[in-house]
Amino acid sequence: MAHNINFNERTGRYSFFSVQQKAWHDLGQIVEEYPTSGEAIEQAGLDYEVVKSPLFTKGSGVIETADGIEIGNSELEVPNYFANIRTDNNAVLGVVGKDYHIVQNREAFNFFDSIVGGGEGILYETAGVLGKGERIFITAKLPGYIRVGNGDDITEKYIFLTTSHDGSGSITAAFTPIRVVCQNTLNASLRNMTNVVRIKHTSGAKQRIENAHKIMGLANTLSDQLEDIFNEWAKVKATDQEVRKLIQLALCPNREALGHIKKGAEDELSTVFKNTVEDAFAYAMVSDSQQTETTKGTLFGAYNAVTGYFQNVRNYRNDEAKLQSIVMGGTAKSKSQKAFDLCTAFALDGAETLNLN
Structure with missing residues (x-):
């Protein structure tokens, strides 16, 4: 499923x-x-609810009993390991160690x-x-x-x-x-x-x-800083060429591709990567959310083009893969971080950040 x-x-x-x-x-x-x-x-x-249950395995071979030696199977407890079990249907969810809480x-x-x-x-x-x-x-x-x-x-x-x-x-x-x-x-x-x-x-x-509650403090600090940053980015103009270059650098898969981008040798880039860049750039140009006063032709819009591509355009194997990529530290999150860093540098140093000059 x-x-x-x-x-x-x-x-x-x-x-x-x-x-x-x-x-x-x-x-x-x-x-x-x-x-x-x-x-x-x-x-x-x-x-x-979930409970830890002792873990057992089957042993076989020679077994010493009070009546002598027998050949057969025995049930052996696995030391220091337990099965986590759902109490409502007895489904085994995984194997954990003794210190697992x-x-x-x-x-x-x-x-x-x-x-x-x-x-x-x-x-x-x-x-x-x-x-x-x-x-x-x-x-x-x-x-x-x-x-x-x-x-x-x-x-x-x-x-x-x-x-x-x-x-x-x-x-x-x-x-x-x-x-x-x-x-x-x-x-x-x-x-x-x-x-x-x-x-x-x-x-x-x-x-x-x-x-x-400490996390709430962190969330408020983050959101306050993000609001200031995003409002500044909404005032910074970015040409279509600059938006495309920022997308290209943010989505760059490896150092080899980065070298080709810096040399202007786009013919050396893979077809998959070029198609990804074009899809994200198309989203930046035509998406309704990219046509507002704060996003159209702005640095904030360029950043949203990258995050929006992963959320609204890219195809995923399944929804769990999408969740992993966007929220749990996967590709989408790392590329969004790269876009954030590039936009931060662009706001300070302008087009030099993108090697356009």
């Missing part, structure tokens, strides 16, 4: 909910009103509820379960906005959290602003600052989640 959204046989529903509009796929529950954390847990099929789905919501005290102001947008239940994700809208220009260009502030029950990764939370006019995810990581927090599944993980 390409979308990898869990189908809960007990309820007969897909384990996903979204407020008002479908996201990523056409499955799950679409609700009209923002739910409480308890309602979100139920609507998204997150109302199950389970953070239940309900406890993951404490991250959000503790940000502004009891969840006041937190609006749960989406949540869901992937695979058999080994990974969950939650997206919540925070109070306030990032406003660019005269205020018509609004970016809402979101925090995204995902965690796994199979031992494959940490509890991860990221501040993610989304541009409302085009639903464009802007994953801007500011220099000398992180917008991603990772908590290992070890002793004390639950307490660290409940101290998440």
Whole structure:
């Protein structure tokens, strides 16, 4: 199943909910009103718990018993390893070590509820379960906005959290602003600052989640700085040629391609890369969201062309791959970071940044 959204046989529903509009796929529950954390847990099929169970394997060969020696099978406990199991259907989600601490789905919501005290102001947008239940994700809208220009260009502030029950990764939370006019995810990581927090599944993980009000401070700091930066970029003019060159440099796949770009040897570039650049540039030129006062012919519009390409144009293998690429530190996020760095340099040094002079 390409979308990898869990189908809960007990309820007969897909384990996903979204407020008002479908996201990523056409499955799950679409609700009209923002739910409480308890309602979100139920609507998204997150109302199950996980337990660690001793792990056993089969042994064979010669077995010594009180009656002598027998040939047969034996059940052997695997030391220091456990199976994580869903208690509602006994699905095995993964194998973990003795120091692994389970953070239940309900406890993951404490991250959000503790940000502004009891969840006041937190609006749960989406949540869901992937695979058999080994990974969950939650997206919540925070109070306030990032406003660019005269205020018509609004970016809402979101925090995204995902965690796994199979031992494959940490509890991860990221501040993610989304541009409302085009639903464009802007994953801007500011220099000398992180917008991603990772908590290992070890002793004390639950307490660290409940101290998440610190993340709210980080989100506000990020959004305040982003608002200032984006408003400055909206005032910086960029020609079509400069926009195309910025896109080309941001999407550059390797040093060899970068060398060809600097030498002006575009014939040496791969067809795949050239097509990618042209698709992103076309988005910059014709997308409705790129024709506003703050985006058309501006540095802010050039940055949005890169992030918008990954969110709205590029084809992904499936929706989980898209999620990984954009939010969880994949290709889209790294290229968006590159675009952010290029735009920052362009705002300071102009076209010299793009080797156009």
